[in-house]
């Protein structure tokens with residue numbers, strides 16, 4: 001398996017369009033709703049019906065994820081009674097690629113007709129009231145990856161040079177998610193997601209500092225949100241809280257633990273997202 005190199009920036013729009021054409025050739029008309037399933041949340045795919053799937057390896061320019069727990073498949077099928085497209089797995093900047101490559105599949109899917117994007121991730125709790133196994137609606141974010149997928153020449157055909165980010169997560173979708181959680185009896189926190197590059201988890205001193213600025217911390221989602229907002233799509237973000245941070249040296253966080261709790265919370269996550277999709 002080889003990861004495709006990012007084309008020179010002046011060819012990037014062509015690369016996105018080439019990928020959009022490839023997904024349309026493979027799946028036909030692309031549904032207007034995209035779900036991106038993060039670590040341990042791949043079970044969403046198993047509950048979908050009438051599915052067609054393709055490995056990222058078989059889709060032009062799609063970078064394959066190298067992370068355990070990310071299937072690396074694009075799936076079109078039904079969830080919540082509607083046709084959607086699911087990215088089961090994503091590429092992260094910590095895998096060592098340009099941030100623009102991490103958002104290429106999402107940009108291609110928006111070029112192919114996606115208008116609503118539901119992003120999900122596994123995240124560590126900074127907020128002391130959050131427990132592993134909880135869900136958090138992302139109502140804002142902080143980008144401490146210090147990379148932005150919009151750096152470089154602006155792709156004017158997709159969106160403006162200086163996109164406004166005063167509402168990074170769509171207000172109507174946030175309200176719909178809150179209401180769906182209430183109806184389904186799902187406890188749903190709300191808060192600010194802090195994106196770091198990883199792949200290291202946070203030190204106790206970092207946790208102490210980050211507690212002042214955010215509720216949950218992870219290694220994804222913000223680049224995709226940025227590219228989607230730039231391209232005019234509306235975005236919802238949901239974190240599955242997989243671990244909490246205690247300010248004590250020697251308390252270990254592992255990817256296995258993150259995956260395990262991700263699977264645990266996955267039933268509520270699936271019910272919430274299906275409920276939201278049904279009411280879009």
Ligand code: HPA
Nearest residue numbers: 122123124217218219258
């Ligand atoms: N930190 C960063 N990313 C994560 C964490 C965390 O504690 N848990 C799951 N993804």
